[in-house]
Amino acid sequence: MSQAPESLTAKLIPIYIMGKRYEVPETLTIMKAIEHAGYKFIRGCGCRGGICGACGTVYRRPGDYRIHVGLACQTVVEPEMVLTQIPFYPANRASYDYATMEAVGAAVGALYPELFRCVACNACTKVCPMDVEVMDYIAAVKRGDLAEAMRLSFDCIQCGLCASRCMGELPQYHIAQLVRRLYGGKLAPATDHVDAMVKKIADGYYQQKIDELKKMSVDELKKLYTAREQEPHQAPELWKAKSAEGL
């Protein structure tokens, strides 16, 4: 399992990095191809795993007027592709006081009045490398359906490509982030079991038990560890342990 001497044998194909031709192994991702050509990334590369949104890339194929997009770290090169990364695109984010902000569409609209400049051109959705229905979540925010907007925007990795293409000049991904937080903290059902546990711990309910564990020898701990009861994989949510020890 040594580090990819990847594709020394793979066929070379021509790609155009910002218009300039390079020959790269056909099995590489765009990211590795750019490195193969001799670039060293500072921008345009983050997680290398398709989740951070640093590596948004747009490209065109010969004879096709369409703009294609992909994450450089996830997309395999194609012959004759002409590409550039868009590692940064200005988009204004509105600061807000989370604690006092009301979780309603109107409050979002007040922070982002440009929301109502959306003409449903769909350029955002077409350019999204994560197949997020950007236009649809914006539509949901406009009608105050924050739950739906949160659901539709959940896979957003904030690469900013939507904002780069928007003719209404919206910063969609910032709006989506705001909406997801409003939903998660203010609209999603309360989680009483968490609060109850926090209180129990604060009240010192488990302290004695934990102190005992901390003082135990490794052998004693091992015994307890081996004997501890396992919640079965298929157990129902309200499974009850046989022993009340430590609960």
Add this chain to the structure above:
Amino acid sequence: MKIGYYPGCTLKSRAKNLEDSALASLAALGFEVEELPRWNCCGAVFSLANDDLIHHLAPVRDLIRAKDAGHERLITLCSMCYNTLARANLLMKHDEEKRKTLNLFMEEESDYFGEVEVLHVLDFLRRELGWEKLRAAVKRPLEGLRVAPYYGCTLLRPREVAIESPDLPVMFADFLRALGATPVEFPEATACCSSYQIIANESAALEASAKILRAATASSADALAMSCPVCEYNLGRRQGDVRSKHEGVGELPTFYFTQLLAIALGLPQETLGLKWNEASSLELLKKKSYLTVSA
């Protein structure tokens, strides 16, 4: 078959009373409607100037969604949405050149030729049910209630998308009559409420509203009925401001026409969404003992 339904943004927030009362009524009348699985703002906030194609994208996309969901007919409740969708639909039907451009631009969607029929629910009820049958379905006639039917602009203008002849509109009055109410005629029934001017030019807008309210009161109406959330905002929500700035404007309860429909059909109070109305509306209903709570 279920009928396609396009709600519009406001009906999901401030005009929940319009949507709730309409959906409950349609169900009570035996119509199955189905909200489009995907939809965006109809685009009503923009001008639909003919050479400004970009603003046709939103309504046309909604029409495509309706077609893709298998609907031949699409009903709307809000007059603004109706107007926008109907006009965009006409353009797609008749303007070959613009249709081509729009279809090309929206290449990720299926091509559209204006196949879906856009209907305002008032017109839908007239055609599908007829006023006689509606009268028969009424459980609690609104006897003695004098209602001024306010059309505003978007149900009647421009002429090509008017739900009936704009010269002598009768549909709204017929509808009210079927509910057992007494429609009153008043000269400002099709005047403009000044719409979004309330933001840019508030004093002129309040004045326009004052004129409408005065005329309705003068014809001794008990209430004003309408079908547009923007009209409702200007004439209902902002009525207090109108009264404080203009003499001779009395308090006039406002309703969406679908709320009156739901009451007449004997539907329970929670379908009316009255918390979105002004207090005077609720008082009137109480005074008339029109309200029931479901068992």
Add this chain to the structure above:
Amino acid sequence: MPYPEELKKLIKIVEGTRAERVARKKAGEEVPFLSLEQRKERLKHHPDFQEEGRRPLKVGASKGYAIAHEFADLLEARSRIDPNKVDLSRWDLETDVLVIGGGGAGSSAALLAQEHGAKVLLATKLRHGDANTMMAEGGIQAATKGDKDSPYYHYLDVMGGGHFTNVPELVERLVTDAPDVIRWLKALGCNFTQIEDGRLATLHGGGTSRKRMHYAADITGAEIMRTLRDEVRNRRADITVLEFSPAVELLLNEHGACAGAVLYNLETETYQLCKAKAVVMATGGSGRLHVRGFMTTNHYGATGDGVILGYRAGVPVSFLHTVQYHPTGVAFQEQAEGILITEKFRGAGANLVNVDGQQFVNEREPRDIEAASIILECTEKRKGVPTPSGKTGVWLDSPMIDMLEGEGTVKREFPGKHILFKRFEIDIAKEPMLIYPTLHYQNGGLEFKASGETKIPGFFVAGEVGGGIHGANRLMGNSLLDIVVFGRVAGASAGSFVKSKPRDGKLSLEHVSRYHAELEAAGVGMDRVAPMVLPDYTPADVKKKQWTAHYEGTLR
């Protein structure tokens, strides 16, 4: 590309045994867990236990301690800067608390330090959030369900996973703060997956005795990271974020307290001195060192810088000899190689299966046991599945999940991986994945206390850069937990430390000069430069043609 014919044939064998394996699972008949004795035997096949991969350190606070060559190379290396040439009488930036690293630990620390009244500067290497935290998929542990779980069981599980070598005070803090961390994140707007009655959904993970893995679909880390980042951005009046500005050396003062850091602007190649009353080190892990040549799941900036900086300033390291190999990294498709397949797949019931379609280990053993078992299967036992690129792997039988939990579960619960493989025309709800262990997590690091403090006053540690919480092996879901627990702790401690008005003094790089002298005396490392900052993936033949580029070690 979809599976080639040869692999499709081998998949038939997996399908042949699947129904029976599902039936066993439904009946609650698990392949037995290894006893502690058996675990010890099995671990002999783990890379950590192979002596040739490491060497004792020749310099510094943990001299004599044997760790991986790749790490030793960087600890035995000189600074990027010449301490004698830096003018320490002036500085470019000044703040109360300097947080180094913009991952989950750093962001939590920044928020808490701010809440304790401090002005904060957060300096990070790439963009804020380009971090391992962003990549975590599976979940975050916390005993939040008092009807069946408690910090007691969490404690036992953590200790068992770490082979009972963990630092008890750190574990105590970890498990007793855990529920409050979930509460805090939720209150900040984090969308954890919920079940109908509003309770948070929880699953098993390797080594858990109770289902306590909370998750946000399969992007738990991203959901936590983007929420914290958003809140940091809301507080920009008090928290300044400097991106593309890694710290490359710590500054101390004449009293021996930590007093800031030297930051390097990656784009303009300029250095800045940042003076601070307290420093929180939160630079995360080191997968990009590619220990023993393994692929890694880590982000581009995971080069262990914080350990290097802290060690040079005099903080010892512990548990750095153990490295976590995630048992299930992608082995086929080549372009996705090394990418993590979350343990949640196994938590949800997917078996690990060899070339004969046989399950060879319970899928809920701790990670090191799983990794060692897979390596054993592929090496000595020769039961691995050959990949088209000449490597071997074993099957992770994801289609079992739909059979156990209902059609559509894989697609719903693992949307990220489902899409990834769909791009290769593989439907992981119907076909298994080919996997092999991949370098994942730095179990050890700088020594620190349950208060976040280290032996240097004013210097705090949080997150993957620290060592001791997880002992010799971390359980899934305890790292996201640890970074928020100890990020908050370190932030609060640093904020309080600033309030206590620590003694100001002249800035100093004396510790670097001393370290250099030590290197010279030991005769090692003066030809190497650390920290690495970014790994180097330029092919050798291209490098040869970069005539005027200057390389020092891995630095261009």
